[in-house]
Amino acid sequence: MTHANVEIGSAGGRRLANTGLYAIYAVAVLFTLFPILAVVMLSMKQPSEVFSWPPTFLPATLNLDTYIYVLTETTIGRMLWNSVFLTACSTAGCIAISAPAAYAFSRLKFRAQKPLLLILLVYQMISSMVIALPLYRYFEALGLLDSHMGVILVYITVEIPFTVWLLKGFFDAIPPSLDEAARIDGASRLQVLRIVILPLAKPGLAAALIFNVIAGWSQFIIPFILIQRAEMLPISIGVLNFAPGQTEGEITIPYLAAASIIAMLPALTMFVLLQRYIVQALTGGAVKG
Amino acid sequence: MSQVTIANVRKTYGSATIIPDVSLDISDGEFVILVGPSGCGKSTLLRMIAGLEAISGGDIAIGGRVVNNLQPKERDIAMVFQNYALYPHMTVADNMGFSLRLSKVPKAQIAEDVAKAAKILGLTALLDRYPGQLSGGQRQRVAMGRAIVRNPQVFLFDEPLSNLDAKLRVQMRAEIKELHQKLKTTTIYVTHDQIEAMTMADKIVVMRSGVIEQIGAPLELYDHPRNLFVASFIGSPSMNLIHGRVEGGHFVSDGGHRLPLPRATAGLEGRPLVYGVRPEHLALADDGFEVEIAVVEPTGSESHVLARLGDNDLTCVFRERITLRSGDRVRVRPEPDNIHIFDAQSGDRVIQV
Amino acid sequence: MTSTSSSAWARVQDSPWFWLLPAGLFLLVFYTWPLLDVVRLSFTNASLVAPDYDYTFDSYRRVLRDPSTLRTLKVTFLFAGGSVILKLVLGMALALAIDAGVKRGLHGIVLVRTSVLAAWVIPGVVVGVLWKILLSTSSHGLLNYWIQAAFGNSVGFLTDPDIALSTAILANVWRGVAFTMILLYAGLQRIPPELYEAARVDGAGAIARFRFVTLPTLAPVIFIALVLITIGGINTFDLIMALTEGGPARATEVVGLRVYQQVFQFMNLGRGAALAVLLLAVNLLMTLIYLRLLRINRKTD
Ligand SMILES: Nc1ncnc2c1ncn2[C@@H]1O[C@H](COP(=O)(O)OP(=O)(O)OP(=O)(O)O)[C@@H](O)[C@H]1O
Ligand SMILES: [Mg+2]
Numbered sequence: 001m002t003h004a005n006v007e008i009g010s011a012g013g014r015r016l017a018n019t020g021l022y023a024i025y026a027v028a029v030l031f032t033l034f035p036i037l038a039v040v041m042l043s044m045k046q047p048s049e050v051f052s053w054p055p056t057f058l059p060a061t062l063n064l065d066t067y068i069y070v071l072t073e074t075t076i077g078r079m080l081w082n083s084v085f086l087t088a089c090s091t092a093g094c095i096a097i098s099a100p101a102a103y104a105f106s107r108l109k110f111r112a113q114k115p116l117l118l119i120l121l122v123y124q125m126i127s128s129m130v131i132a133l134p135l136y137r138y139f140e141a142l143g144l145l146d147s148h149m150g151v152i153l154v155y156i157t158v159e160i161p162f163t164v165w166l167l168k169g170f171f172d173a174i175p176p177s178l179d180e181a182a183r184i185d186g187a188s189r190l191q192v193l194r195i196v197i198l199p200l201a202k203p204g205l206a207a208a209l210i211f212n213v214i215a216g217w218s219q220f221i222i223p224f225i226l227i228q229r230a231e232m233l234p235i236s237i238g239v240l241n242f243a244p245g246q247t248e249g250e251i252t253i254p255y256l257a258a259a260s261i262i263a264m265l266p267a268l269t270m271f272v273l274l275q276r277y278i279v280q281a282l283t284g285g286a287v288k289g
Numbered sequence: 290m291s292q293v294t295i296a297n298v299r300k301t302y303g304s305a306t307i308i309p310d311v312s313l314d315i316s317d318g319e320f321v322i323l324v325g326p327s328g329c330g331k332s333t334l335l336r337m338i339a340g341l342e343a344i345s346g347g348d349i350a351i352g353g354r355v356v357n358n359l360q361p362k363e364r365d366i367a368m369v370f371q372n373y374a375l376y377p378h379m380t381v382a383d384n385m386g387f388s389l390r391l392s393k394v395p396k397a398q399i400a401e402d403v404a405k406a407a408k409i410l411g412l413t414a415l416l417d418r419y420p421g422q423l424s425g426g427q428r429q430r431v432a433m434g435r436a437i438v439r440n441p442q443v444f445l446f447d448e449p450l451s452n453l454d455a456k457l458r459v460q461m462r463a464e465i466k467e468l469h470q471k472l473k474t475t476t477i478y479v480t481h482d483q484i485e486a487m488t489m490a491d492k493i494v495v496m497r498s499g500v501i502e503q504i505g506a507p508l509e510l511y512d513h514p515r516n517l518f519v520a521s522f523i524g525s526p527s528m529n530l531i532h533g534r535v536e537g538g539h540f541v542s543d544g545g546h547r548l549p550l551p552r553a554t555a556g557l558e559g560r561p562l563v564y565g566v567r568p569e570h571l572a573l574a575d576d577g578f579e580v581e582i583a584v585v586e587p588t589g590s591e592s593h594v595l596a597r598l599g600d601n602d603l604t605c606v607f608r609e610r611i612t613l614r615s616g617d618r619v620r621v622r623p624e625p626d627n628i629h630i631f632d633a634q635s636g637d638r639v640i641q642v
Numbered sequence: 643m644t645s646t647s648s649s650a651w652a653r654v655q656d657s658p659w660f661w662l663l664p665a666g667l668f669l670l671v672f673y674t675w676p677l678l679d680v681v682r683l684s685f686t687n688a689s690l691v692a693p694d695y696d697y698t699f700d701s702y703r704r705v706l707r708d709p710s711t712l713r714t715l716k717v718t719f720l721f722a723g724g725s726v727i728l729k730l731v732l733g734m735a736l737a738l739a740i741d742a743g744v745k746r747g748l749h750g751i752v753l754v755r756t757s758v759l760a761a762w763v764i765p766g767v768v769v770g771v772l773w774k775i776l777l778s779t780s781s782h783g784l785l786n787y788w789i790q791a792a793f794g795n796s797v798g799f800l801t802d803p804d805i806a807l808s809t810a811i812l813a814n815v816w817r818g819v820a821f822t823m824i825l826l827y828a829g830l831q832r833i834p835p836e837l838y839e840a841a842r843v844d845g846a847g848a849i850a851r852f853r854f855v856t857l858p859t860l861a862p863v864i865f866i867a868l869v870l871i872t873i874g875g876i877n878t879f880d881l882i883m884a885l886t887e888g889g890p891a892r893a894t895e896v897v898g899l900r901v902y903q904q905v906f907q908f909m910n911l912g913r914g915a916a917l918a919v920l921l922l923a924v925n926l927l928m929t930l931i932y933l934r935l936l937r938i939n940r941k942t943d
Binding site: 014017018021022024025028029031032033035036038039042050054055056057096097098100101103104108110112113116118121122123125126127128129130131133134135136137138153154156157158160161164188189190214217218220221224225236237239240243253256257260263264267268270271272275278279282 | 651652655656658660661662664665666668669671672673675676677679680683735736739742743746748750751753754755756757758759760761763764765766767768771772773774775776780782783784787791816820821824825828873876877879880883884898901902905906911914915918919921922925926928929932933
Binding site: 175177178180181182183184185186187188191196199200 | 336339340341360361362366367368370371372374375376377378387388391392435439
């Protein structure tokens with residue numbers, strides 16, 4: 001490793017600067033992790049501890065009772081499953097539909113190319129709330145309210161613009177002469193996409209996968225409006241059901257905390273495992289169009 | 290039979306005409322090289338033959354079959370790209386066998402054909418490697434291997450050697466030529482390197498701005514360039530060109546210098562002309578015209594001399610080692626059989642020497 | 643030999659529409675059509691419950707006359723604007739710190755980057771819940787207990803109308819600063835090191851280098867980040883829904899929330915649609931600015 005831009009100066013000055021940087025890192029990490037950790041700690045408290053004054057950061061005992069309770073006695077398992085199902089289906093569907101479109105935008109020349117790419121960009125900027133109102137009416141008329149199928153179709157739609165742009169960026173980085181060689185070797189365009197482009201765009205597919213999973217897991221407006229039956233709700237909305245109502249008061253706070261942690265855990269795990277691809281996609285310019 | 294016929298082919302991008310009207314016949318087994326400066330449309334023409342670009346007009350036939358509307362894979366051609374275009378995620382063997390795999394040839398057969406091609410090209414030891422683990426020359430060879438495995442009617446090459454260093458280029462030049470002599474497959478080869486064209490081609494096609502300037506065997510182009518463009522494009526260092534006119538049996542340059550002419554000069558008097566002589570056709574001679582030496586570049590085997598004749602630069606290549614210095618004055622004489630006269634306006638050659 | 647059918651199939655694949663058809667269908671049916679329909683609905687007095695409606699400008703008239711519309715817009719822009727400023731400043735500081743750390747070969751950069759980005763992965767609702775728990779004035783509100791211990795009285799982060807919007811901004815910044823940081827960090831990587839070296843030879847100190855090299859070269863990226871964050875801020879719904887539900891005293895009621903309430907609480911589809919069109923107009927305006935910036939960037943590249 002070379003450190004080309006290291007300031008030339010006294011060792012003392014350098015050490016001071018390094019200390020300053022480490023201080024900034026510490027503040028950043030603390031700022032980010034403290035809320036998460038505090039809620040993790042809270043989720044391990046017994047309901048009775050919630051009333052004890054003064055409140056403590058650490059629970060009296062580390063116990064997972066709240067988690068066991070939330071996972072076994074509430075519908076959270078069902079909600080998690082709903083989220084997994086919605087996210088998985090919409091991610092797979094969105095990538096399957098976006099990849100061919102990205103291929104066309106990357107490899108074919110046609111007059112509507114630029115305008116269509118622009119429209120995609122515009123769609124990416126519009127709040128889902130705008131389209132959710134009419135969709136509610138259609139779905140109600142068609143009896144699609146409370147159906148996962150309907151919600152998946154909308155999830156796919158709202159993620160298509162970004163996914164197409166993302167994949168197009170990665171496809172563009174593959175030399176077109178590879179396609180041409182494959183075409184001369186006898187491949188149809190579909191085969192070119194499947195055998196040459198997709199394998200070489202694996203980092204792009206990984207990025208698309210992660211972004212779609214994160215977006216799908218976080219979807220709120222669409223299921224909030226299009227799903228009402230509790231057993232059909234994804235966890236991103238279901239968490240709200242754990243918020244203490246007027247009657248229960250504080251007693252359920254640890255359950256809310258536990259539910260929150262459970263709700264963020266899958267997305268977080270996936271992110272930590274695959275973050276390399278996210279950073280790559282974000283820094284590679286794919287997002288900026 | 291795998292002759293290639295190009296008849297009145299046109300290419301336009303929107304309102305821009307890249308190739309106005311090109312016709313070219315290539316016979317079975319011929320090694321044809323398209324040369325021309327960058328941007329003249331060589332690659333475009335080649336890619337139209339390959340089916341990678343649509344043609345805007347005219348006909349292209351391969352082996353007597355018009356292929357205008359056929360997909361690349363239906364044209365029975367193979368192509369080697371400048372950047373080799375090897376599939377980075379496949380081994381050398383898989384790269385070479387890819388076309389056979391797509392046409393559903395049995396695995397055993399593929400392995401056999403690949404092994405055979407690999408042997409011809411000396412790639413046998415590399416079959417399990419990935420392109421990323423190969424040197425430039427090896428990649429180039431794999432790209433050729435991928436082409437010959439299919440045993441196509443026509444090979445297409447687009448500047449296949451331009452990413453190699455000079456020494457490797459000379460070696461690969463010989464290998465490609467040898468391969469062609471062995472396989473005798475019709476070959477169309479694009480380059481902007483006229484030395485490649487001279488050394489490898491059966492027939493050279495010189496292009497400029499989408500137009501064919503001359504077609505002919507290498508030495509024919511060298512000896513009888515049809516116009517100023519071909520004259521200056523073929524040959525290295527390139528031909529000396531001096532503007533002037535014919536007066537009283539001599540060529541008089543615009544700067545007033547007299548140059549000798551071959552016999553047949555009748556009817557040339559008066560109009561502006563260009564006098565062309567190749568550097569290697571100038572010799573030191575006491576009865577020549579006087580020039581002033583500007584730079585001497587000994588290459589070892591010969592001496593390149595940049596001299597001045599009035600305002601004109603004159604490059605000379607002498608076989609002998611010479612002891613001239615900048616500022617010296619010497620007399621040189623063109624070989625009378627190798628003097629070219631062109632019309633200054635049209636650029637066309639006006640007398641056949 | 644190739645059959646004509648395979649050749650026809652290949653020709654079909656040469657057409658862009660073959661590739662665009664699935665995506666196009668989805669976008670047409672589930673995006674473009676609803677988009678047009680919401681504009682149409684905004685010119686009606688439709689209700690969520692009654693099937694019949696008339697065409698009228700009444701929805702717009704009511705929405706535009708309603709003082710709470712203005713307040714909602716103000717809240718939305720304050721929320722978006724506050725988030726933008728904080729995210730840009732903090733994101734820039736972090737990007738510079740990480741960039742400097744990488745160049746100095748410091749340890750733990752990946753840990754910093756990962757933990758900061760982690761917040762960005764958490765669903766907005768959960769972010770709202772986390773901060774709601776953390777800032778609560780109830781007995782489990784850890785932060786407020788510490789504040790009380792230090793300053794003597796607690797802060798109504800979520801209950802004081804004057805503070806709640808700032809709280810929402812804080813939570814939003816917590817969630818999104820990493821995204822800004824990564825965008826800016828990517829921009830920093832694209833500044834040629836020779837520029838810094840030349841500036842250093844010319845005698846520029848660290849601050850002068852930031853002022854005369856980093857900022858100007860990074861300006862296009864900063865502007866783009868600015869627009870993207872603004873749009874994200876304007877469209878925020880989930881976080882506020884979980885954190886404050888628009889309260890207290892509607893102090894955090896952003897446009898999206900109001901659209902939702904008009905339609906699903908007051909059943910007033912026409913007025914909700916008119917508000918949604920307002921939101922759409924703001925979105926389109928921001929996108930226009932974004933495209934302008936992209937074009938300027940292309941030219942200067
Ligand atoms: N897609 C395109 N749209 C418009 N013009 C094009 C396109 N592709 C090529 N051209 C133009 O066509 C001309 C011929 O290009 P071509 O690639 O055939 O040149 P070339 O002779 O192969 O040059 P080089 O030696 O540099 O490879 C060039 O002027 C080029 O700018
Ligand atoms: Mg070319």
